[in-house]
Amino acid sequence: MTVEHFLTYLQHEKRYSSHTLQSYKTDLLQFGDFMLNTFELTLTEVKYVHVRNFMVALMDDGVSENSVGRKLSTLRSFYKYLLRENAVAMNPMALVKAPKVPKRLPVFVDELKLDELLDSEVLFDESFASQRDKLVIETLFGTGIRLAELLLLKEGDVNFYESTIRVMGKRNKERIIPIGRTLEELLKDYIKLKTLQNFDNKTELLFVTDKGAAAYPSLIYRIVQRYLTYVSTQDKKSPHVLRHSYATSLLNRGADLNAIKELLGHASLAATQVYTHNSVERLKTIYKQAHPKA
CATH class of the missing domain: 1.10.443.10 (Intergrase catalytic core)
Incomplete structure (x- = not known):
């Protein structure tokens, strides 16, 4: 079960736009590289603690709360899909909470x-x-x-x-x-x-x-x-x-x-x-x- 299978599912079943698909792909490739280089793990071997380490690394690199939250949303969708396809036994995202994002009012012109x-x-x-x-x-x-x-x-x-x-x-x-x-x-x-x-x-x-x-x-x-x-x-x-x-x-x-x-x-x-x-x-x-x- 690969990232490409998941993206194909989003494209044909969920009808996501090409822009959204590219965003999901970028997030998953970044996460996959981090898991492989840091823990020598594949995406199906990831546990909760590994996701937490990924979050901490992003925050240490100065990635905004909004961006971290978006990446976690991508991972939630991905592992929910893997769980339904029996590609993983447990969802590593089950206990993960996104960082609190300060509320910003929409910018508008009078x-x-x-x-x-x-x-x-x-x-x-x-x-x-x-x-x-x-x-x-x-x-x-x-x-x-x-x-x-x-x-x-x-x-x-x-x-x-x-x-x-x-x-x-x-x-x-x-x-x-x-x-x-x-x-x-x-x-x-x-x-x-x-x-x-x-x-x-x-x-x-x-x-x-x-x-x-x-x-x-x-x-x-x-x-x-x-x-x-x-x-x-x-x-x-x-x-x-x-x-x-x-x-x-x-x-x-x-x-x-x-x-x-x-x-x-x-x-x-x-x-x-x-x-x-x-x-x-x-x-x-x-x-x-x-x-x-x-």
Whole structure:
């Protein structure tokens, strides 16, 4: 029973993305090398104490609690699989507890600043690249979709009649997200402009490079970082910050938490509840500024 068998299971049975599979593979290879070099053990010979040694070594190397927790999550899934396949007699992860991770509030940009950015006639001109960049920001903030979901969007996923977009999320779960009139008009104009470019590489994908090839992660990161610099002094400027901004804006305007969960494509409500902390902090600020007894 090898790591490759496990990864094949995750790919075909669990339908994990290629990004997640690569992450699992990296974690397992690192763990396997540590066990072999430190204890001369194979993965099926590992005991609880060996996993603990691996954890300590990671922490001593300065690996963050989040990363250690993720690696342990990979190992839990792996040994659960091995146990079910009778490849091991006992699960070495049964007594392992992940290190406590300090809670961090999601980083977001104020919606008024984002509106100011997107309404700017100075930052965005009529060129294809500029209109694409604007659409990237508008789509991420206007729908809250993930970077991977943005890159997979096709022109046919936009339903102008229903004012919605179809998004393929994690584990191939499809969801429908409503879009506002501003984003809808921007999408129409962009698709027309894209057609007029007469790119040699024809693709159904919505977002493309200046030469018509499929957009890629680092391109989207650069676009987001470039434009958020104009309205935010925060160190973190990423597509996920705009996803956080989308969720926080909805919550601040009274949206139901379950509805936000569905819009974001979260598997559980617990993942969505993190945004309530931002709202509580906002209420505290308002209280301190406005109440005479604050």
